[in-house]
Amino acid sequence: MAQLITVKSAKENIECYEKAESVVLFLCRECADHIHMLSLPEEFYDAVAWQIKTQGYGFTDTGNITSVLLKTKAGFTRILFAGIGAGKACTPNHLRVAAGNAARELKKNKIREAVAAAPLLTNPKRGHYLKALAEGLLLGSYAFDKYKNKKVNGGAAALEINNTENAGVSGITPDSGENTSVTVFSAIENAGAIISEAEVVCNAICRARDLANEPGNVIYPETLAEEALQVAEEYNLGAEVLGVKEMQALGMGAILAVGAGSVREPRMITLKYANGGDKPFVAFVGKGITFDSGGISIKPSDGMGEMKDDMTGAAAVLGAMQAIAALKLPVNILGVMACAENMPSGSAQRPGDIIRAASGKTIEVDNTDAEGRLVLADAVWYACRKGAAQVVDIATLTGAVIIALGEHTSGIVSNTDGLAEEIKKAGHRVGEGWWQLPVVEEAEEMLRSSCADIKNSAGRPAGTITGGVFIGQFVDPGIPWAHLDIGGTSTAKKAEGHLPEGCTAFGTATLIEYARTL
Numbered sequence: 376m377a378q379l380i381t382v383k384s385a386k387e388n389i390e391c392y393e394k395a396e397s398v399v400l401f402l403c404r405e406c407a408d409h410i411h412m413l414s415l416p417e418e419f420y421d422a423v424a425w426q427i428k429t430q431g432y433g434f435t436d437t438g439n440i441t442s443v444l445l446k447t448k449a450g451f452t453r454i455l456f457a458g459i460g461a462g463k464a465c466t467p468n469h470l471r472v473a474a475g476n477a478a479r480e481l482k483k484n485k486i487r488e489a490v491a492a493a494p495l496l497t498n499p500k501r502g503h504y505l506k507a508l509a510e511g512l513l514l515g516s517y518a519f520d521k522y523k524n525k526k527v528n529g530g531a532a533a534l535e536i537n538n539t540e541n542a543g544v545s546g547i548t549p550d551s552g553e554n555t556s557v558t559v560f561s562a563i564e565n566a567g568a569i570i571s572e573a574e575v576v577c578n579a580i581c582r583a584r585d586l587a588n589e590p591g592n593v594i595y596p597e598t599l600a601e602e603a604l605q606v607a608e609e610y611n612l613g614a615e616v617l618g619v620k621e622m623q624a625l626g627m628g629a630i631l632a633v634g635a636g637s638v639r640e641p642r643m644i645t646l647k648y649a650n651g652g653d654k655p656f657v658a659f660v661g662k663g664i665t666f667d668s669g670g671i672s673i674k675p676s677d678g679m680g681e682m683k684d685d686m687t688g689a690a691a692v693l694g695a696m697q698a699i700a701a702l703k704l705p706v707n708i709l710g711v712m713a714c715a716e717n718m719p720s721g722s723a724q725r726p727g728d729i730i731r732a733a734s735g736k737t738i739e740v741d742n743t744d745a746e747g748r749l750v751l752a753d754a755v756w757y758a759c760r761k762g763a764a765q766v767v768d769i770a771t772l773t774g775a776v777i778i779a780l781g782e783h784t785s786g787i788v789s790n791t792d793g794l795a796e797e798i799k800k801a802g803h804r805v806g807e808g809w810w811q812l813p814v815v816e817e818a819e820e821m822l823r824s825s826c827a828d829i830k831n832s833a834g835r836p837a838g839t840i841t842g843g844v845f846i847g848q849f850v851d852p853g854i855p856w857a858h859l860d861i862g863g864t865s866t867a868k869k870a871e872g873h874l875p876e877g878c879t880a881f882g883t884a885t886l887i888e889y890a891r892t893l
Contacts, residue, residue, distance in 0.1 A: 389414055389415070389416055392414075392415055392419065392452075393416055393447050393448055393449045393452070394449050395452060395488060395489060395490045396452070396453070396486050396487060396488045396489060397452065397453040397481060397484070397486040397488070398452055398490050398491070399454075399455045399457055399477050399481070399489060399491040399492075399557070400413075400419075400423075400454065400455070400457065400492060401459055401474070401477075401492070401495075401496075402423075402434075402435050402457070402458060402493070402494070403435055403460050403461055403464075403465035403469075403495070404435045404461030404462065405461065405465070406435070406459075406465075406493065407427060407432060407435050409494050410494065412494040413492050413494055413560075415492075418445055422443055422445055422454055426456065434458055435456075435459070435460070435461065436458045436460065437458055437459055437460040437469045437472060437473065438473055438476050438871075439456075439457075439458035439473075440455055440456070440457055440458075440476050440477060441455070441456040442454070442480065442484070443456070453486070455477055455480055455481070457474065457476065457477045458473060459472075467504050467506070467507035467804075468507060468806035470507045470511065471507040471508070471510055471806050471872065471873050472511065472806075472871075472873060473511065473872070474491075474507070474509075474511025474512045474873065475511040475512070475514060475516075475870075475871075475872040475874070476872055477491075478511065478513075478516040479516065479870060481557070482516060482555060486555055487554075487555060487556065488555075488556050489556065489557045489558070490557070490560065491557055491559045492560040493508070496508075496562065497562050499562045499563055499564060502565065502566075502569050503804075505561050505563050505566060505569050505570070506569050506570075506572070506573050508559060509570045509573035509574070509577075510573045510576065510873060511873045513573065513574065513577040513581075514577050514580060514873040514874075514875075515870075515872065515873045517581055517584060517875045518870075518876075519585065519588040519875070519877050519878070572702065575698055576698050576702075578697075578698075579694040579695065579697045579698035579701070579883060579887065580694055580880045580883045580884060581880075582606075582690075582693070582694050582697060583687070583690040583691050583693060583694030583878075583880035583883045584690075584875065584877070584879070586599070586602060586686070586693065587683075587684045587687045587690045587865070587880060588684070588877050588878045589683070590683055591665055591666035591682075591683045595639040595665045596634070596639055596642040596714035596715055597639065597642065599644070599665060599686065599712070599714050600616045600642045600644050600714065602693065603616070603644045603646060603693055603712065604616065606696065606697050607646055609697075610696075610697060610700035610701060611700065612696065613646065613647030613648075613649070614644075614646055615644070615645045616642055616643070616644050617642065618640065618642065619634075619640050622643055622753075625733055625757070626731065626732075626733045626735075627643065627757070628730045628731045628733070628753075629730055629731075629733070629738060629749040629752045629753045630643065630713055630715055630752075630753045630754070632724040632728070632730040632749065633670075633715045633724070633746045633750050634715035634716060634717075635722050635724055636671075636717070636718040636719055636720040636723025636724065637715070637716035637717070637720070637723075639665070639716040641713075641714060641715035641716075642712075642714045642715075643711070643712075643713055643714070643753070643754065643757060644689075644714060645709060645710065645711050645712075645757070645761060646693075646709070646710040647709055647710075647761075648696060648700050648706070648707065648708045648709075648710070650706060650707070651705050651706040651893070652705070652707075654705075654706060654707050654893065655765065656709050656762050656765075657708055657767065658709040658711055658755075658759075658761070658763035658766045659695055659696070659709070659710050659711070659768075659769065660711045660712075660713070660751060660758050660766060660767070660768040660769070661688035661689035661690070661693070661710070661712045661769050661770070662686065662687075662688035662689060662713060662750060662768070662769070662771065663686040663712045663713055663714030663715070663750070664682075664685035664686055664716070664717055664746060664747055664771075665683070665685070665686045665714060666682055666683055666716050666717070666718070667682040668682065668717055668718050668719060669717065669743065669744035670719050670723050670743030670744060671724070671743045672726060672743040673719055673744075674744060684771065684865055684878050685717075687771050687865040687866075688768070688769040688770040688771060688859075688861065688882070689713070690880060690883075691861075691880055691882040691883040691886060692710045692711070692712055692769065692886065693710065694880060694883040695710070695886035696710040698883075698887045699890050702887075704890055704891060704893075706890050709758055709761055709762075709763055711754050711755075711757060712754075713750035713751055713753065715746075715750055717744075717746045723743070725740070726742060727739070727740065727741075729826065729827045730749075732752045732756065733753045733756050733757065734752070734753075734756045734849050736752075736828045736848065736849065737827040737829075738824075738828070738829055738830065739824040739827040739829070739830040740830075740831055741830045741831055742831065742832040745831045745842070747772050747842075748770075748842055748845045749831055751768050751770060752845070752846060752848075752849040753849070754768070755768055755846060755849050755850050755856070759850060759854060763854070764854065764855075765794070765854065765855045765856070766854060766855070766856045766857075767794075767798070767856070767857045767889070768846060768857075768858050768859065769858075769861060769882050770861065771861055771862045771865045772842045772843070772858075772860045772861075772862055773838050773839045773842050774838075774863075775835065775837075775838030775842070776838075776860045776862045776863050779812065779839055780863060781863060782864060783808055783864065784808040784809065784810050784863070785807070785808065785859060785860060785863065785864045785881060786809070786811075786812050786839050786843075786859070786860040787809050787810065787812065787857055787858065787859055787860075788811075788812055788842075788843025788844065788847070788857070788858045788860070789811065789814075789855075789857035789858065790814070790847055790856050790857075791855040791856070791857070794857050795811040797892060798857055798859070798885060798889055799811065801885050801889040801891075801892060802884075802888070805884035805887075805888045806873070806884070807864075807882065807884055807885045809885070812839060812840050812843075813840070814840065814843075814844060815837060815840060818833075818837065818841050818844040819844060819848075821833035821834075821836070821837070821841050822841055822844065822845055822848075829848060831845065839860050839862075843858035846858050859885075861881050861882050864879060864882075865879060865880075865881055865882075866878055866879060
């Protein structure tokens with residue numbers, strides 16, 4: 376499952392360009408006019424000039440890939456012009472998008488050896504651009520095809536990196552297929568360390584993608600717990616898995632009610648990373664509904680198969696914990712994953728039931744398809760019991776967030792504007808878009824029940840806000856909290872840039888980047 380990327384921080388070598396099977400040139404509108412900043416063979420400059428003369432500058436539009444077969448002294452070389460926009464649009468994330476598209480084009484053409492260059496990487500201070508390029512190549516080459524007897528494009532891509540500064544660093548081991556080796560030229564002195572760090576992050580994101588892409592008969596609460604324990608063992612994390620008896624003893628009636636309709640028993644998983652000395656613990660809490668039928672309030676059959684990804688929040692937390700530990704960040708993080716399967720049966724909870732959460736609050740179950748907030752109610756409460764001084768939960772919670780923000784931006788509901796802003800900034804740096812929604816005054820009133828302390832659904836109006844506000848009711852007073860709704864971004868209908876078709880593991884990179892700020 377891997378692309379092999381080799382990074383050289385030495386000066387370019389014209390001979391390397393000439394001998395390469397393929398050359399990827401990352402160009403913005405302005406870079407196209409300054410292509411001579413690169414030490415390219417003369418034929419390459421002519422190819423760029425020809426593109427401008429015959430096609431204009433459209434080939435530099437963000438994400439555009441233009442393939443040209445060029446005759447050189449050594450034979451034929453396939454050049455890929457990868458567009459990264461113009462002016463202020465030439466950002467690291469645009470480079471990440473272009474690199475993702477370029478990675479798929481390399482695989483499509485069965486390229487084994489390629490070199491990549493960009494005029495903007497001749498600036499030694501642009502390490503963040505190099506990181507984005509590496510992430511784009513690694514993440515864009517991902518595909519989930521482990522159950523196909525015939526692999527697509529030589530097999531799904533994961534990651535392995537060797538470089539002159541840090542040889543031997545390896546990522547996810549390939550299942551099958553041929554690797555593509557990409558050598559990225561840059562003037563950045565610590566290029567090897569930057570690429571190695573990008574690999575760690577991408578490995579974690581790909582692990583989260585794999586988990587969310589797995590079908591519900593493979594990943595369910597017990598096997599997700601096993602995966603978490605494996606990560607704990609690999610990265611020396613503290614680990615705890617609560618089963619039904621332990622949750623009953625703690626009064627976790629909310630998550631137990633959600634899991635009551637399934638033969639797959641729920642699990643509450645906690646991983647602990649303590650490398651921050653006296654710093655307070657921050658909890659990342661993930662929704663882990665390994666399959667969501669809707670329960671008695673059953674979903675329509677069309678598209679129900681996609682509900683295997685309703686545990687993407689938990690997968691994102693697990694991926695983030697892996698990367699944070701691998702990077703040895705000086706922080707204290709709790710990763711809490713509330714895992715259950717929401718199924719209809721004679722033992723399932725019913726609309727109209729009243730259940731008691733671990734906090735002691737009683738909940739009227741208005742809709743059994745509003746189950747994610749129920750498992751998170753017990754999970755955020757438990758995170759506070761484990762010593763969290765700040766709580767960030769992440770969940771594929773609502774379809775309403777798609778109506779509000781579309782399929783490329785995720786929502787934030789928070790009791791602390793400063794926390795929401797820090798998460799937004801972290802997301803921006805890693806190419807994930809977030810928008811804070813207001814906590815409207817009437818949200819709590821909308822959730823008021825006539826027969827219990829609170830009800831689990833206020834209907835369609837302000838659905839993302841009321842879903843978040845519900846969860847916030849179970850966080851201890853005075854603790855900063857943010858709810859991240861990835862209901863519109865967790866899955867992509869088609870591959871685009873560094874995002875694959877299927878699970879994107881959106882939010883994993885944001886959690887990792889936010890942990891850096893701590």
